[in-house]
Amino acid sequence: MANNNEIAPSISDASVNVAELLAEDYVIVCDTNVYLGLYRFSPDYANFALDCLRAVQAHVMIPYTVKIEYNKHQRSEFKLRQDKLENSIIEGTMTSIDKQQKSLKNIFATLSTRQFPGADEFQSEIDEKYDELKTMLTDYFADRSVLSLIHDSWTDDVVKAFVESLVDGNQIMQDFTRDMIYAICEEGKKRYDKKVPPGYKDAKNKDGVRKYSDLILWKEIIQFAKEKQKNIIFVTDDVKPDWWNTENDKYEFLPQLVQEFAKDTKIRQSANNGVAGPSMKIVPFVSADFYDAISDSMNVPKPNVVEQALKITDKDYINMIEYQAFDSIYENLVYSGFQYVDESTLTYVGSEGIGDWEIVEHELSSFKRVEHYDDQITYELIYDVEMSSYSCDYLGRDDDSKDVIVSPDYRHGVTGQLTISVVRTVDMFMDFEDSSDFDSSEIVSGDFIESSYKSRFADEDDDNYVPGAYTTCPDCTRGINTENDGGNGFCVECAPNH
Template identity: 45%
Template sequence: MKSNPLVKINELIEQDYLIVVDTNVLLGLYRLSPDYADFALKCLEKIKSFIRIPYVVALEFSRHNRKLYKDRQLSIKNSISDNLTMIENHKKKVLNAIAVLEKRNFPEIDELLNSVGACYDKATSLLDDYFDEHSVLTLINDTWNSDLPEDFLDELQNNQQIMAPLELSEIYGICDDGEKRYKKENPPGYKDAKKKDGIRKYSDLIWWKEVIQYARKSRKNIVLVTDDVKEDWWTIDEKGQYLFRGELITEFEKETKIRANQNQGTQLESLKLIPFISSDFYTAVANSYNIEKADAIGLAMNLTDKSYISHIQEKVFDDILDDLIFSGTQYVNDTVTYVGTEGIESWDLEDCEFLGYEIESRDGNTIYYRLNYSVCLSGYSHDYWGRDEDTKAVILSEPFYHEVKGEISVLVCREADLLIDYEEDDDYASAEIEEGDLSEVVYKDYQYEPEPDPEAYTTCSECGKPLSVYNDFNGKCLECAALED
């Protein structure tokens, strides 16, 4: 069954459906842009009376919401300065590139520098003016004067809309069952098996069982909203639509059916489950109740770029390391003294440091980041001297040693949407080295170094003449030793 934004939520409520919301949907409210978060809360507020929250979901929410609320305030505050910083970084980079032309005797470079600099200053001014003119927008002035998701959950708690906790014996039974299910990769929750431990490893399965038990006892059909889009909840079809795992639908229907021998001779048929991801759910609610919709693509973009970069910076470098090692002189500038005719087969990484990042561009829900690294590489090259007449083996010169140092830029493509787990997100569509500026810092030509005399292993302590096994007399040469006698 797919997540369908065209479903009429008001009609489902009239048919006695209740709405169950997962932890990631509630915590996701902190990660949305202010406008989209307000839109989502307006949708939840509209159907608030029909929402039920599993006890485990409420517990998990209380563990994380304070930190996310604080991070949210900082991300909104920093969003303006981040945009201005991006322009300034681009300006410096372009002006530095133009300045190189002056060293190569291009004419009228000063005029070009002034014109380009003025364009960047104009861009900064336009951005400043935009923020001034739109200061009423929630992108800048946040409408939240308190922790609204927490307030919302507190109200549900006061109205007894939080499900009762399971007995400890029931939880242990679910954990035992979960161990068997996870080995067979039966949904839900098995994707958490390696990331979590103890009872937390089974939290998805526990709240899933809470939902089934609540539905069975209350005889209510369920609308289930979860943004956990790992394969143990959802699959994605060829059209990019989210399909809820069929095994979960089957389990829900099986477990909510009550046989006659279990209910004093009266059989109760299976209940229905309709699944959603939150973006489709909010759209469905907005359509059903004529709530003005926000732009889900434009406004739901996350404002935690810095956190995301901290998650991916090492992984990105590991991914491009092979390309860097076998790049030869592709990213080395013209400072190299000489490279042998055979080129540099591979580099050794001597040092690496992450310098920072820039947002290169945004296109819908695709973001391009430029990650900058300082690297130091060492390697050897050789000249080709021919082949041995007898063995036909390639004969190479003595090595040339090279050590280069400088910066490389890696372009990373990220696909971002409402369903990203921003606390742990380290996914990206691609990462590739876009440019490099490495300069030679050490060059050594081993073929012109004098070969040491294998028999000259020390020198005379008197005259400095080289000594060997044939003329060493207690550290002195024959002549100096004779003078002593």
């Protein structure tokens, strides 16, 4: 476990000793998505995460912007959580009944095949009983709160209670005046045009002041750290590239943000009787690493299911879907692969154009998580791919049959990289050990260059080479020229067979 002197301040690191940081008077600041994320976890994980937050509650400050955003979405998130819990119980029960009914149907099908008397009538009676059972259960669930049937302590909104306790304890940052907010928005316009983090990724999806909510939050944190001379532990699950780099399976807080924080929290000589103050430090986390770090350094126990969930990393998930993801775009690549090929690298393409591509080989090279918004995660998977295809020239038409005459094939081989985007919904009741589903996939980009080229015209060493061939015999596949043309598109040896 790292001590404070070993902390790399820009990496989300679950081995950081949070207890040591708090002993040095660090203050914890959580983004809105951290609090709202508690509603989307499974009950066991959510309770574990709340235990972690309660363990450090005395050191938490809530930005005013976070309070406003949380209050705006809290009620809908809590209701969505209730609905998911109820639907999970109902769907699970109905699925169990359907499996039993299907199993019995298979048994009765065997009895009917063996001519057992009354087997079909007995099966019909059983089906009626199962239909009655499903109706009874549907009515039962409709009349009662299913939340009281499961081992979940959230009969009340415990996240709301936690946030309200922070506000009641005056653990909330000073809000900005309206003029200050307008000034930040004006600054945001210039920053976003230059893609200066944080928040510029929200420019297309939000409007008005909401567009600049990330920047306002960032300014709140900096102002608080400077005025109170406090180092900050910042926790956010916004993993878009205007907060984090996500290369090499690590979350690296953007260096520009670390530098801006240090620069803007430093007390200048002119404001401190000629004595410059130190720059404050910021230690960033994504919430999973943060909870893990608290658990290890402050002895917050993890239930077994939480241990299991924490072990299921992005890499585990990608390993499960790497072939499935490629298969999902396979047909698109076969028919549309030419758009990703650098035509300037091709030796020659026949007048009839490139045919469909054959995927010779593909292998996953790398991946990265590019976005985590609400309960959806977007990954980009990069594959090394080898493809081949053919082209040919139009030579005319046969005088008798009027069939199109084309040249022998030109064979094209290309290699390069293909990037596929995969969108995954993280459901609170997902099976972490078999989570191989994704919502959508598409080709983001491709970059292929020619790696091989072969012209049958030039390949005189080929045993099947026929000088001056203008088409190919469909039976023996040898080239056809004026000397061995048997008519009707066949060579002289195969023509008699037709």
